[in-house]
Amino acid sequence: MNRPFPTALLLGAALAASTASMPALAAPKTAASTKAASFQTFFSRFRQAVLANDRNRVADMAAFPFKDFSGGEVDRSAATKAQFLAHYDRIFTPAVIAGIRAGKIRAFTPGSDDGEAPGPISKGEYILDIPEYTDQLIFAPTSSGYRLNRIPFYS
Numbered sequence: 001m002n003r004p005f006p007t008a009l010l011l012g013a014a015l016a017a018s019t020a021s022m023p024a025l026a027a028p029k030t031a032a033s034t035k036a037a038s039f040q041t042f043f044s045r046f047r048q049a050v051l052a053n054d055r056n057r058v059a060d061m062a063a064f065p066f067k068d069f070s071g072g073e074v075d076r077s078a079a080t081k082a083q084f085l086a087h088y089d090r091i092f093t094p095a096v097i098a099g100i101r102a103g104k105i106r107a108f109t110p111g112s113d114d115g116e117a118p119g120p121i122s123k124g125e126y127i128l129d130i131p132e133y134t135d136q137l138i139f140a141p142t143s144s145g146y147r148l149n150r151i152p153f154y155s
Contacts, residue, residue: 042146062148063150095135099135106129125138
């Protein structure tokens, strides 16, 4: 008489025991989670530089030309690092520094930021979301990570 069932049962139990001790595989990283982690790393360094008043390091994290689209009383655009440093106190107001300290950052939100007209923020970007809209800052992805990109406009 053939007894395949007990042999199969023993093999199944052995296989189950061997896989039970295997560590779980990590979920694959998505492009979105990788970009979010990249931004968080960038913003942590950026925040440290701003709070330490390390103006040169902050300027090194900006994209040039840096554009001010806010339509405010003073144009804070800068074509060069030297111009950015000259406008630093007008870009980094007490409200901006407080927002950076508090981490008032949000990512592009589909359905909210992508209406019929272009909004202040595009897909893949982050905004310093503070009440004074003329002081908000945009952080945009580049081929090497993120950069402080511009002061947004609102229509």
